[in-house]
Amino acid sequence: MRNSFDWTPYRRSTVGFDRLFDFLETSGSGAENYPPFDIEKIADDHFRITVAVAGFKGDEIDITAQQNMLLVSGRKTPAGEGEGRQLLYSGIATRAFERRFQLADFVRVSAADLADGLLTIDLVREVPEAMKPHKIAIGGGAPTPIEKAA
Structure with a gap:
């Protein structure tokens, strides 16, 4: 709709x-709702995207990180092609897919892994020191980083 x-x-x-x-x-x-995915927060500046890609091998999946955009795409060779097997029924989804994720500023991909039909992509937010808030002392002192409250 x-x-x-x-x-x-x-x-x-x-x-x-x-x-x-x-x-x-x-x-x-x-x-498109394929493939399904989860997004979880591991820590304050660490996130993980998990995409269900059952039936896909690592070389059939492409992960591209651009400025504020993460693109995950997959293209499977036709079932049984080149493997010398004849499928009588194919119920495992092998259609090509493309998933786009908008990333916040200063978020980068730190790792990606494929195991048990799940593609996990770890993201880390690294704000440059110059962009972090600084406390300015009255009287002309040098700026000091603001400590995070525990």
Whole structure:
């Protein structure tokens, strides 16, 4: 079902929220639900995406990280092709897929692994020191990093 709400008036009165409105316009638009995936928070700056890719081998899956975008795609060779086997019934999904994940600023892929039909992709948020908040001392002292509360 297509989202029929018109976001145009809000686009005109906001600055820097273009990606949010693009997301709202495309969410619920009947997007593909294959393959299924989970996103979990491991720690404050560590996340994991788990994609169910049963039947796919590592060389049939491609993971591409671009600026603020993670693309996971898979293309399977036709079942039984080149293996000398004849399938009587094929119920395991082997259709090509492409999944896109919007990444926040300063998030990078730290590792990817394929085991037991699950592709796990670890993400880490690394904010540069220059972008972290600093406390400025009154009287001209050098800025000091703000300590996180435990």
